[in-house]
Amino acid sequence: MKSELEVFREYVRQRGLRWTQERKLILQKIFEIHEHFDVDSLHWLLKQNGVKVSKASIYRALPLFIDCGLVREVDFSDGHWHYEHIYGHKHHNHMKCLGCGEVREFEEPILAQVDQRLTQEYGYSVVFHQLEVRGYCPACQKAGEETRAR
Amino acid sequence: MKSELEVFREYVRQRGLRWTQERKLILQKIFEIHEHFDVDSLHWLLKQNGVKVSKASIYRALPLFIDCGLVREVDFSDGHWHYEHIYGHKHHNHMKCLGCGEVREFEEPILAQVDQRLTQEYGYSVVFHQLEVRGYCPACQKAGEETRAR
DNA sequence: TTTATTATAGCAATTTAATCTCAATAAATA
DNA sequence: TATTTATTGAGATTAAATTGCTATAATAAA
Known part of the structure; x- marks a missing residue:
């Protein structure tokens, strides 16, 4: 089975988009988190790990991850979106x-x-x-x- | 079967809340709409009918209608909440x-x-x-x- | 390998849904 | 009818998400 990074790399290539450090770092972190997350907590976690990525980049990357089936939105009815990685999970x-x-x-x-x-x-x-x-x-x-x- | 107005009137009494014209007008309109709606469209519809009710009142009334089971939130994944009346419906x-x-x-x-x-x-x-x-x-x-x- | 092209990053400004503040008002009840 | 107090409306505020712009970095072309 392809890794999530490979899946995304392929997706990005096919669309003439770019494989950037930021997208890689965000995606890696998402697959390290084995819980649900939101943009804030993801941004905070990256920061904790010394990874400097702006929230804007996270907001712009998430729709791509969702589009290629790696991540999905989850509704917890609390006013903003939560997410979880789904690739490789039932x-x-x-x-x-x-x-x-x-x-x-x-x-x-x-x-x-x-x-x-x-x-x-x-x-x-x-x-x-x-x-x-x-x-x-x-x-x-x-x-x-x-x-x-x- | 009790009407939606009666259900709400009872709910309101039990809690020491008030049965106001605004809440009545909003609730009536919601049960006239046989589709999904959001706060904006409901507000616009009321306006069209010459009913002056503020959006703030709609935002404040909806959680009450939801709490007593007359209305529910619907997620259409487009950035804001939609609603529908459910009382009397399967x-x-x-x-x-x-x-x-x-x-x-x-x-x-x-x-x-x-x-x-x-x-x-x-x-x-x-x-x-x-x-x-x-x-x-x-x-x-x-x-x-x-x-x-x- | 170097240069040219262009998508993306970061930051701040902006947008939008939803909530809150507060003075005026109207619903309930004494 | 007078009194109490929840509710209203308007605008200010908050917070999530999006956007505009310039510098940068990823990719393709030379």
Whole structure:
């Protein structure tokens, strides 16, 4: 399997774009982070590592990473975008707790059937889907019960 | 079944909030719109109807409507929130075409199973879920093929 | 290897959605 | 009807994201 850097290098070449140090450094960092991130935290992390890259460059690089399937946007309903690297990972969905805000990932094989049905029934060609679930984790349910009991 | 106005009136009473003309007018308009809307379009529509309500009031009212289950946020990945009234409607999901941007709604009974599994397997209590699908509608697929053939 | 071309980086300015401040107002209730 | 206080509207403010511009660096051509 090609590395994420190779995938991006190829993508960039095909489009007459350029393989720059900044893009390489940003992409490397993204694949070192094994959690979700946003532009701010990514910028801060790079800075911590002595890598000087402007936020503007991050904002300009992300759509490219997304376009070639290395990264995706994640909606945590908190006013700005979050991201995660997806290349080399199984598709998964997110469940965010409305109490503590913790995000848990889960796989859901059944969703492949949904994509299939959309193709068969409506003639859509599905590129991707995203299931976001909101609710309460076990700990927050418990905490809620105790609060109510008082 | 209670009307949306009654539901909101009750919600407002229970919380010591106030049943204002502005909130009534906004809510009525939202239930007249049988499509998705955003703050701008809702504000514009009200204006067209001679209803003077500020955007600030719309921004302040929406979280209340959402909290009592009359309205929900919809993510169309275009930089700002969209909304739709849901009270009295079946739960549905959205498929947005990456070509023309058209949004199509579809029902997906299978998703109830997903919620159930999250409860059984992880102990989560699911409040709501949202499946967003992206792809290409039949028309855009055809247009794409023709373009490529040239 | 050197030169020419042009996409990209960085910075600051700008845009836009959304939130907040505050004085005036209107809804609830005593 | 008077009193209390949540809500309104207008504009200021915040924060995320985008853009304009010049210098720079990546690539192609010589």
